[in-house]
Amino acid sequence: MSVAASNLSREELLALYQRMLLIRRMEEQLARDCAAGKLPGPVHLYVGQEAIAVGVCHHLEDRDWITSTHRGHGHFLAKGGDPARMMAEIYGRADGICGGFGGSMHVADFSKGIIGANGIVGGGIALATGAALAAQLDGDGKVAVAFFGDGAANQGVLMEALNVGALWKLPLILICENNGFSEFSPTATVTAGRIVERARPFGVPALKVDGNDVLAVWQAANQAVRRAREGGGPTLIEAITYRTRGHVEYEVTFITEPYRSEAEVEAWRAKDPIGRFAAYLATHGLAAADELEAIERAVGETVAEAVRVAEASPEPDPASATGHMFANPR
Amino acid sequence: MSVAASNLSREELLALYQRMLLIRRMEEQLARDCAAGKLPGPVHLYVGQEAIAVGVCHHLEDRDWITSTHRGHGHFLAKGGDPARMMAEIYGRADGICGGFGGSMHVADFSKGIIGANGIVGGGIALATGAALAAQLDGDGKVAVAFFGDGAANQGVLMEALNVGALWKLPLILICENNGFSEFSPTATVTAGRIVERARPFGVPALKVDGNDVLAVWQAANQAVRRAREGGGPTLIEAITYRTRGHVEYEVTFITEPYRSEAEVEAWRAKDPIGRFAAYLATHGLAAADELEAIERAVGETVAEAVRVAEASPEPDPASATGHMFANPR
Amino acid sequence: MARKRMIQAMNEAILEEMERDPSIVLFGEDVKASLFGDTRGLWKRFGPDRVRDTPICEALISGMAVGAAAAGRRVICHMMFGNFVYTGMDAIANQAAKLRYMTNGQITLPITFLAVSGGGRSAAAQHSDAVHPVLANLGGIKIVMPGSPADAKGLLKAAIRDDDPVFFLQAAGRGGEPGEVPDEELVIPLGEACIRRPGRDVTLVAIGAMVRPAIKCAEALAGEGIEVEVVDPRTLVPLDLETILASVRRTGRLIVVDEARDTCSSASHIAALAAEHAFDALRAPIRRVTVPDCCIPYAPVLERAVLPGVEHIEAAVRATVGWRRPR
């Protein structure tokens, strides 16, 4: 990690830290809620991958677009989505960001440029390409970012997006979060070659970064976002990371055989992006212990408040269930 | 063109010539028939690309599989499909190879390993991958070849097939016939980078050949087929060629603006694979003028016979129209 | 009024709407060359920014339509043949039909998908499907199937102005059919059926390409004193059920003519709606004239056997009008 290269101020560095921690603590809360049977649907947690969403979204404004995945809480929060309204959504409440209609896999806030989490693996790639087209036509330097997994990189739509993105020089940034697994399949068993290479035949610049190093991600995204804003076209970034929790929270209830070793998980836990970044900040004298503790407390308060809001929120009105399929029903 | 490199006997060389000429003359007949209003549906002719189907299929046996495209007559004939039954099919007759149910875009003969022409651009790629899987399981050295166009190379399913083909080391040969156009779009306007490169990220060997040189195609296919038979996995071959006739026979009736120059077409006509090969055979003393004439006559007779058979064939029985959707209707 | 071909009417509709609303972007495969003629001249008029030829990649194209619409554009997305809807189905079914709902109506998705529908020209199984039942079951896609050039123009303009995803399905190979089109601005609201021909004996609901043979059949039978009322729903989603039911209540008999395969067709659905909501008015079994559950074959003689034609419709009318309750 190198702060010199990143040119980030101390405040910005602490903001990165705060955002990663917020994602982590929100999801730890969700993990507990899930175990307690409080969540109606499945949740896929982003624990261990926070540096990617945060390192990328730091470059984005509300007007920029992102699309996300089934593992979308981190992207939502990193892009400025409201924690309480996210929590309420996952609780299935009326004050949820999608009124309880979407749930964990569909948290979205268009006012913040969050086109949303997505239950279709690879589904966000085409949406982001379309948003990039809209951004290009708007002509004001907006960009569109698609976050997707290593598993999604095997959907042909990625190649289609690289092709169109390159042809039209779209302001499109493709962020592949390679976390080692497609559900329960280790990446190498379902993914030939190197994902980062897949951009090259199209002449699309591509780079691979340590996805557990928020500053490395920040750097890579910095280049890519700048290029996109300046009309230089798309970039593919492969960020190497690891999913330290399950694919889905209750997987132990149905997965009968282990698909990875505890040692492997432990080894990656040691590379945790938040712990690493905290150590970096401390080592370089960029944050005092009490500053980090203050952030921890503030984040804890945000999470607690999110839970309060979510719990206080009523259930949606069943009469509204069919209400808004169309903007103009007739 | 180098016969030394190809190790082909004179008889084999003449067989290549004969097969290319057969495709050409059959299609010239179809062009006339179409102009005369004798064909019920659209036909997409292969004129100018014959060296590819013939150069590849020369390596294949009946038990090997091929999948083809909307421009599929050449592949059908190169793989040993019956000319008369193809003609009858395109005429919409009961003796057609598909009983008149398929037509030009669906000529198929499974007994010859011809899974068929295909109206869905890119559709044959997945079928060939599946056939390659079946071939691999059969374990007897069969291979599967997918012919497809440069336009089809932009369908994401190509990337998906490269990935699975590489992972499973399938006996799959992907032949991209880059004929300069996707319908009326010049290749460069819809295709970023170089198609041949698209195999590399997956570790799949790929090569680009002059698709108007039957011996060059033969050589490339020789390598690829051998590798596939020996368990070495897939190969991508990009064969550069040109479509000298229209995308579809009656395109002048609806295309209001030219999409290419006559000069360009003329330049490519000069590189016609059949003329070139005839000259090569003559120059190298591999065929006397009267031998080539004899082939021409024999081919002419085959075409005439195909027309006779097709014209003599009755129309299909309308009562059979719903007959064979299922093998076991109930 | 001027006599125009259907495809010309569509072309004018797109052109006028793109003139009117600069936020519209149009893309698809070969929209510049324009296979069918509906997008002819638009590239020249509006330039390569707003009119874009895409590579062949329907999965991306349909998803881009959703993304661009979500990001504020009004989109016209050309899918060419109905069968290629399947190739781009993922984003149509999982995104276009759902994104607004899943996000609690945060956005509108003003997308007009264009495609031709149905057979009749020996284009064979992979170029002849009528895909409207598949789209209709998705719930979040509006469906327009025009039966005349004037309707094509007025409905296409309404579709483009609509804030929801709309599939505009033009009958394949029928773009050349002429008809009178008003010269003045013409916008026909989605969801309003039209009675093409009044009649007291039987209601014939005819969808899209089926309107013409239905009218022909009605005219032929009028000579025999059988008065057929031809109702053209014009849009299947939303469906103008009131007009259909009112007609059925008047005639007491219903036949639905639909170029879809029978199982789960729009014909089935309209029949089911009548069997629920106009049951007491029905004086005969509800018949459907549809494509049997098979593919569309190539040879003309086979294709004619499976596509609903005037003679199939006529047989259904005679059977319905002649039906007597068994004792």
Next chain:
Amino acid sequence: MARKRMIQAMNEAILEEMERDPSIVLFGEDVKASLFGDTRGLWKRFGPDRVRDTPICEALISGMAVGAAAAGRRVICHMMFGNFVYTGMDAIANQAAKLRYMTNGQITLPITFLAVSGGGRSAAAQHSDAVHPVLANLGGIKIVMPGSPADAKGLLKAAIRDDDPVFFLQAAGRGGEPGEVPDEELVIPLGEACIRRPGRDVTLVAIGAMVRPAIKCAEALAGEGIEVEVVDPRTLVPLDLETILASVRRTGRLIVVDEARDTCSSASHIAALAAEHAFDALRAPIRRVTVPDCCIPYAPVLERAVLPGVEHIEAAVRATVGWRRPR
């Protein structure tokens, strides 16, 4: 007889068939780990040649199923969730449903596609669609929707042995439901409906997951003297119309319960068939209990509002039985 969970019954069916027929190959995403349990243990038993985890690429997977079948294999292809059928739709609609027909029956396509169908677990819009109407309209795909563990076993075995493409749609989240399954070989032919409960007053056709609430409703109403006949079609293509019509002719009343969206649902189709072929026997409007034309929402209270439940079915039965022809 032994008490087994539905997913266990399915697992046994696949295992027994793969033992029996070495030409069977099974592939799909994470079939080794087995999300639902239906493919559990098969990788260990049959090895990585015959049981293959694929990457995430539904467009390829569905097409490979067709190619491998055309090349002589018997294929089991796991599509996981019904919504991913859309992602792999191209080869399902354009190849699997058509290749045999287009080539004049030159080949058989013995493919069993597996997927879960429907909602009920707050999996939200992109994991809860019931896709059978979309598949049924394609014409060339058989559709099995089992209503009990025994049926699941017997029908899945028949599906695997069948020489045509079959979609086997298991009700999502209902794999744990127990039931008696015979110990001996059990193969239930496709196309044979079964009367789950006889009754004289009204025919309740209930599809797949709807069988259970239909029976519950029938039991509850029996106490009031309303005798509901519950017919489980078991397969939608082919459809055992005779059994359904015979029941309607006996009861004079029909309700169809289907977890699909209403428009162009199987409920609509079955209603349409009855409105044509059993018209003279009908004594009340045909009702459908379906999902309204909307997506499946996340929050349980919303989801319950749109999915057909016992109370919705009961209301339909009461309305149907109590209906009197207006004067």
